[in-house]
Amino acid sequence: MKALFYPGCAMQRNARAYLDSLLAIRADIDLELEEVADWNCCGATEYMSVHRVPAHALIGRNLALAQRQAADTKLLTAGCSACYLNLAKTDTQMREDRKLEVTVNEALAAGDLHYDAGSLQVRHLLDVVCHDIGYAAVKEKVVKPLYGLKVAAYYGCQVVRPDYDDRWDSHEHPTAMDRLLAALGAEPVDWALKTQCCGGHMTVIGPDVAYGLIRRLVHGAAEAGADLVATLCPMCQLNLDAYQVEMNRHFHADYHLPVLYFTQLMGLAFGHKPADLGIGKEFVDAAPALAKIQVEAPPEAKAKRKRRHRPEDGLPMPRME
């Protein structure tokens, strides 16, 4: 399948591993990516709340460029949470607010551009992989299953919320990436902080706040038994990985929890060389965790019995199917 691709600035620099791994696996999952030519900054998280209309115009330019380029696909995808959310937000708000659509297009007209709100489908990369390409197609390409690797799927706050097009199963406790990891042979761990904030740019503005949030996430994933965290966002990866050392220093803690992109794990399972997937560029070394990958498939969990038995002590827990 073909999609227009908005890489965003992070993928060019700190999240190069995300881009490299995506480019490495695109043939495996039959995803043809066409980069939006001459794209510009998405405005990141802050600009929208500072200057609303110029921020929409800034994003609108990317949408207009993509629309002009959209010959054989209407699908526009981004790997970064903030890029995705900004593109989707402008598209949605222009669709719902006629006045905004007119204003943004007046601004775009200066550059001989125009965007018809709703003419593109703006979707996050994980959404495309999980819901369009599908788990079955992914599973088919797995040659080195990630058996024995326990992974905490971390979605961050911006992809599953506000979920303009009703793409996700839950906004608080999504499972799409968990299922993808399971398709790769890995074991997703159940943890409570899947959609909690990574701190965003607070690492720069108010590091103490960010360190607290980072510790909570790293601790939560480690507590749940994860060998590593899988992420879908350059910001989340940067905060949990690059600032893990700072956080350890700040709290006199000693966490070593590597953070990889889900595309890197897909690449490993598809048999690509770690170096081609940008593995080794992370601050917290992923090699010890990846060494845990086993050759043998873990024994199948026994099918749950219909009847619940009396626990050793205490009251029974609610049934969870």
Add this chain to the structure above:
Amino acid sequence: MADNTQQERVGVYVCHCGSNIAGVVDVQSVARFAAEDLKGRGVVVARDYTFMCSVTGQELIEQDIREQGLTRVVVAACSPHLHEGTFRGACGRAGLNPYLAEMASIREHVAWVHTDKAVATAKAKAIVNGAVERVLRNEPLEAIRVPIEAGTLVVGGGIAGLQTALEIAEAGYPVHLVEREPSIGGHMAQFDKTFPTLDCAACILTPKMAAAGSHPHIQLHTWSEVEKVEGYVGNYTVTVKKKPRYVLEDVCTGCGICIEKCPVLVVDEAHDAGIGYRKAIYTPFAQAVPNIPVLDPDTCTYYVGGKGGCRACEKFCPTEPNSIVFDQQEERITLRVGNIVLATGWDLFDARRIHQYGYGRLANVFTNLELERMCNAAGPTGGKVVLRDGQTAPARVGIVHCVGSRDRNYNNWCSSICCMQSVKLAHLVKERTGAEVFNFYIDMRTPAKDYDEFYQRVLDEGVHFIRGKVAEVSDVPRGPDEQGPLFVQVEDTLAGLQRRIPVDMVVLSAGLEPRRDSKAVGKTFGIACSTNGWFIEKHAKLDPIATMTEGVFVAGCAQGPKDIPASVAQGAAAAARVLSYIRQGELALEPVRASVNEAQCSGCRLCNGLCPFNAISFIEERRVTEINAALCQGCGTCVAACPAGAISGSGFSNEQLLAQIEGLLLDVARVPEPA
């Protein structure tokens, strides 16, 4: 269209409805229009009056019928839903067939939806004109009279259904009480105390259960479900499926030896809300009515164990013949009843749907129903409030209100009882454990008698109330210093603060939902559900007991969330309505009915599935469709759908409707063609 309407004498009455109509419509002008412009259509008198529905207003009509010899009457006022009966009555008293009166709705259809007086007045004239054209073609009709069967079917043995059954039985008429569960009692039997008086639920419920169980006029059908309903008001034939109990009801003495000897212990998902246990053969609780156990074939070793199972219940059963019958089959019984009361109750909102509250994930997050069972002395913990470990009393407890209610992500409605229930649970927890209790509420809703006093009392007892919707319940501390084990994250909207309250136990006050199968049940009984799934009453304010299907009534939470006093009141009210039908002996039904012209019917069966009242059946031998006049409610759906025009309605014939439409188009026709 043959016009044989010339000889009629029509009276038109335009109501002011105070300023409701007269404030927007020039009523004098409408009356003048009728008197002058419609003179040629037989209008001999046209008047306007402040309140046509008043006695004086009605007398105006009666007097004109007598003195001016009116043969048709049009009242331009409110919707026929409100006063059609009133004006038909006036005509009847003056000797005119009541169905020769017609209402023109110039309040709901004109005054209440327009602001421009000139336009509204023009529209009112058009509507009056339409009504005159229609009434000219009305036929005198006679009400259909049907006898009423004295028996009543009550579906659901909770507190509402019990009340209905007892009231009707006390009046001396037979009642069939059908209950899906093994015992009557409903949700109320699960509770410990009831707000605001803290009466023991069992103490006030079990006398009613016992009375229903032994009443000579009440026949209980527990562990049974209604499968099919045929017929019409006064004359229903109901098929009830009796699920196999594997125990002979008329032989079993309820001694309980089989339960004692049964070696299979399973989690009781029903009565004990999933935190207690029962045997594979069980009665749900000690005071169950009837006190006859049910064998659960999904867990009994006879069915799932292979090799014929242990059969201990059969071996130890002391009755002769043996009460245990392993190969009992389900049975179907047919009941004939005149009226039906649906009191099918509610289901608890599934708190697992709100992941961030952790129910099912975090051991010490409980639902209100689990806590009710814990508080109950006959419950799984013998009345002790403890954590999931079964032993430790909590020192700090958070109670979250509005779980799944008043939330556009889940259910929009207020479940109406949760505030008071949460206050009651806070009191019970504090009384039993001395714990510090926090209630997290959006708004406190304590509107009924003595409710707010109870809330004040619990406030005085030192329970904390924090106004704010809980964001999440988490077991993840922010840092090593934070002591949980659980945290309730909430915005305190009174203090304007984010709060993070550490607690040992969280109780989710899950809301009330319609029964999961309420839409299917509504279809069985020919009544409608709101989009949410609550049964729709006939009128939200003036008739919250009847439904649009004659002879089918609703009571209790099946109609919408309500507390015990309201359920009891509605149950009793349903009984009063049923009794008044039974006492009348026979019923006059609206003669506005559809009928099929067999010569024109092609047997296409298009109309068969459309009837919301199951009144249409297909006669195979003659290959034509037939409409049961007593079942038909005159909605007109089939009339509109029939491609052959074979279905016509008395009181709404095609001729009448076309004439009315032509009449409505009068003013449009007068507009000159653009040049």
